[in-house]
Amino acid sequence: MKYLKIPAATITRLSIYSRALEGMVEDGTPVVSSKTLADLCGVNPAQIRKDLAYFGQFGVRGVGYFVKELLFDIKKILGLNKEWNLAIVGMGNLGCALLAHQNFAKQGYRFVAAFDNDMMKVGRKLATGLMIHPIDELVRVCRDTGAEIGVICTPPDKAQDIANRFLEVPVKALLNFAPVQIQVPDGFKVENVDFTVKLDNLAYHLTAG
Amino acid sequence: MKYLKIPAATITRLSIYSRALEGMVEDGTPVVSSKTLADLCGVNPAQIRKDLAYFGQFGVRGVGYFVKELLFDIKKILGLNKEWNLAIVGMGNLGCALLAHQNFAKQGYRFVAAFDNDMMKVGRKLATGLMIHPIDELVRVCRDTGAEIGVICTPPDKAQDIANRFLEVPVKALLNFAPVQIQVPDGFKVENVDFTVKLDNLAYHLTAG
DNA sequence: CCTTGTGAAAGTATTCACAGCA
DNA sequence: TGCTGTGAATACTTTCACAAGG
Numbered sequence: 001m002k003y004l005k006i007p008a009a010t011i012t013r014l015s016i017y018s019r020a021l022e023g024m025v026e027d028g029t030p031v032v033s034s035k036t037l038a039d040l041c042g043v044n045p046a047q048i049r050k051d052l053a054y055f056g057q058f059g060v061r062g063v064g065y066f067v068k069e070l071l072f073d074i075k076k077i078l079g080l081n082k083e084w085n086l087a088i089v090g091m092g093n094l095g096c097a098l099l100a101h102q103n104f105a106k107q108g109y110r111f112v113a114a115f116d117n118d119m120m121k122v123g124r125k126l127a128t129g130l131m132i133h134p135i136d137e138l139v140r141v142c143r144d145t146g147a148e149i150g151v152i153c154t155p156p157d158k159a160q161d162i163a164n165r166f167l168e169v170p171v172k173a174l175l176n177f178a179p180v181q182i183q184v185p186d187g188f189k190v191e192n193v194d195f196t197v198k199l200d201n202l203a204y205h206l207t208a209g
Numbered sequence: 210m211k212y213l214k215i216p217a218a219t220i221t222r223l224s225i226y227s228r229a230l231e232g233m234v235e236d237g238t239p240v241v242s243s244k245t246l247a248d249l250c251g252v253n254p255a256q257i258r259k260d261l262a263y264f265g266q267f268g269v270r271g272v273g274y275f276v277k278e279l280l281f282d283i284k285k286i287l288g289l290n291k292e293w294n295l296a297i298v299g300m301g302n303l304g305c306a307l308l309a310h311q312n313f314a315k316q317g318y319r320f321v322a323a324f325d326n327d328m329m330k331v332g333r334k335l336a337t338g339l340m341i342h343p344i345d346e347l348v349r350v351c352r353d354t355g356a357e358i359g360v361i362c363t364p365p366d367k368a369q370d371i372a373n374r375f376l377e378v379p380v381k382a383l384l385n386f387a388p389v390q391i392q393v394p395d396g397f398k399v400e401n402v403d404f405t406v407k408l409d410n411l412a413y414h415l416t417a418g
Numbered sequence: 419c420c421t422t423g424t425g426a427a428a429g430t431a432t433t434c435a436c437a438g439c440a
Numbered sequence: 441t442g443c444t445g446t447g448a449a450t451a452c453t454t455t456c457a458c459a460a461g462g
Contacts, residue, residue, distance in 0.1 A: 006417075007431065008410070015409040019388050023365075033443065042390050046433055049445060061444045062440045078409050079416025097306035098404070103388060107405045149411050156232075173411035175404070179228050179312060181251050189414045191407040195307070195384070196316045198400040200224040200287050201217070202358050202382035205398045207288025208215075216453070242421065255455055258423060270422045271462045 010051045014074050016041050017048065021071040033064035080108055087113040087142050087171065089162050090153035091121050091132055094177060098151065099126060112145040117158075135162070142169045149173045156180040163190070219260045223283050225250050226257065230280040242273035289317055296322040296351050296380065298371050299362035300330050300341055303386060307360065308335060321354040326367075344371070351378045358382045365389040372399070 020040045024032060034045040041048075052058050055077050059065045075081055086109055088095055098104070099111055114132050116122060122134045133141050142150075150166040152159050152174060159178035166174060167188060174190045176182050179197075182190050229249045233241060243254040250257075261267050264286050268274045284290055295318055297304055307313070308320055323341050325331060331343045342350050351359075359375040361368050361383060368387035375383060376397060383399045385391050388406075391399050 009431075011410050011413050012406060015403075015406040016390065018409075019403075019406075020390070023389070035443085040390060042392075044433060045443095046435095046446095047431095049443095050432080053445060057445070059444050060440065061438070062442045064443065077413070077417075079412040080409065084408070084412055084415075093306035093309045097302035100302045101404075103405050104408075107408070109405070109408055148415065149408065173415050175407055175411065180232070181225065181229070181249060183251075189411060191410055193402060193404060193407055194224075194228075195310075195402060196312050196318070197221060197224040197228075198384055198402055199293070199313075199316070199318055199358065200227075200289065201220050201400055202384060202398060203288040203293055204220050204286070206293075206357065206382050208286075218453075244421085253455060254421095255424095255457095256453090258421095259454080262423060266423070268422050269462065270460070271420045273421065 006054050010054060011078070013041070013043065013047070013051055014078060017051075018071055018074045018078070018080075021067055021074070024067045025071060029067055031064045032067055032070075034059070037065075083108045083110050085110055085112040085146050085148045086151055087111070087115070087138075087145070087147035087149070087166075088151040088153060089115040089135065089138070090155075090158075090177075091116040091118075092153060095151075095153035096126075098153065098177075099128060099130070109149075113141050113147050115141070135165070138162070138165045139168050142166070142171060147171055149175060152176045152178055152182075154178055215263050219263060220287070222250070222252065222256070222260055223287060226260075227280055227283045227287070227289075230276055230283070233276045234280060238276055240273045241276050241279075243268070246274070292317045292319050294319055294321040294355050294357045295360055296320070296324070296347075296354070296356035296358070296375075297360040297362060298324040298344065298347065299364075299367075300325040300327075301362060304360075304362035305335075307362065308337060308339070318358075322350050322356050324350070344374070347371075347374045348377050351375070351380060356380055358384060361385045361387055361391075363387055 017037060020037060034048045038045040038048050058070055058073055088099060088111055091114055111130060114130050115135050115138055116132050117135045121132050124132050150171045152162050154162055156178045159176060159180050160182055163174055163182045163184060167184060172188050176190050176192050179194050184190055226246060229246060243257040247254040247257050267279055267282055297308060297320055300323055320339060323339050324344050324347055325341050326344050330341050333341050359380045361371050363371055365387045368385060368389050369391055372383055372391045372393060376393065381397050385399050385401050388403050393399055
């Protein structure tokens with residue numbers, strides 16, 4: 001496997017392919033062509049083949065891809081052949097909902113630490129058995145629990161400060177639900193989840209599209 | 210304003226610019242250069258100028274952009290000079306958290322209808338005064354309440370069926386939190402919010418990057 | 419002198435089209 | 441024959457670089 005810069009969009013699509021493949025495993029579909037998978041994921045078949053080509057050869061000419069094998073290979077590419085430990089900050093409505101959400105666990109993401117600055121919440125035990133810590137203890141608790149990915153669910157004005165604490169752990173990857181752009185040094189990575197940005201796209205589409 | 214196909218990425222960035230500009234309005238910053246705004250949003254200054262150029266001329270040479278004016282103009286471009294009515298389906302942890310979330314209201318998005326198939330939930334009144342309806346009533350209630358954007362928070366296997374009902378209303382824009390690709394006809398638009406896709410990106414970065 | 423607005427250039431990403439192989 | 445793997449072609453995006461203008 002020779003080195004080559006992989007487009008970020010390719011990684012995102014691999015993730016989407018894996019969702020579709022998981023569905024096929026459940027249905028018992030043994031083999032799939034790039035055409036069929038493409039239709040399911042709303043992309044061009046050549047796109048799928050190109051995306052996979054960055055990492056090797058996974059198919060059989062004239063046949064297609066073996067679903068289970070391909071899923072396994074994609075998960076391995078993405079680094080999902082291990083569990084990842086998450087630490088979450090901001091136990092408001094959204095934070096609590098994320099903690100309880102089944103999808104994370106299903107995909108191998110596990111919450112190992114939770115934080116909030118509200119003294120009414122600190123010390124409370126969650127349904128999962130997780131205890132809420134004050135934010136001052138973030139660095140220590142993250143180190144103790146082996147947190148690898150930080151999830152930020154605080155109001156926007158707190159987000160950068162929380163991020164800075166994570167950098168100190170160091171936790172090198174952040175999932176940010178606050179509607180601000182977080183600044184991090186090279187080597188760290190932030191993914192933003194901003195619902196209202198998506199809604200704005202829809203609003204634009206309804207207005208102009 | 211001459212016609213030209215606008216990149217989807219441009220719309221997403223406009224939305225991000227508007228978040229930064231909102232912050233500046235609060236701080237009382239009167240004027241901003243493309244350079245400063247770019248640093249704040251993590252993009253190239255020329256990118257900002259190009260994005261805006263699709264829609265007209267908004268700046269003053271040698272000076273920059275008047276923050277309030279630019280924010281107003283961007284919001285108008287995005288179609289945010291009106292309120293948008295949302296209908297949400299699936300009142301689990303996530304659905305309830307979204308309903309309660311302040312950001313939506315702040316950005317001019319208002320929930321006007323809520324649905325669930327769980328008979329324990331149907332008929333319950335939420336804190337916002339909203340009543341949970343059974344999904345069979347989706348088409349009627351959406352028409353009555355003037356819902357314009359549908360929000361799907363159901364498990365993945367229900368998502369396409371819900372989408373089909375929305376199409377019938379017709380609600381032409383959907384925000385989908387279920388980790389499946391939803392198929393819709395031309396003219397309809399779906400935006401996906403999949404946390405685990407974002408997490409997979411982070412996992413890849415931690416593994417390979 | 420500073421910063422916008424914008425053609426032209428560079429850089430990326432996607433799609434085509436077909437050779438290669440089961 | 442059918443579908444993958446992939447170079448070549450196309451399309452799209454971003455960045456550069458500078459003229460225009462307060």
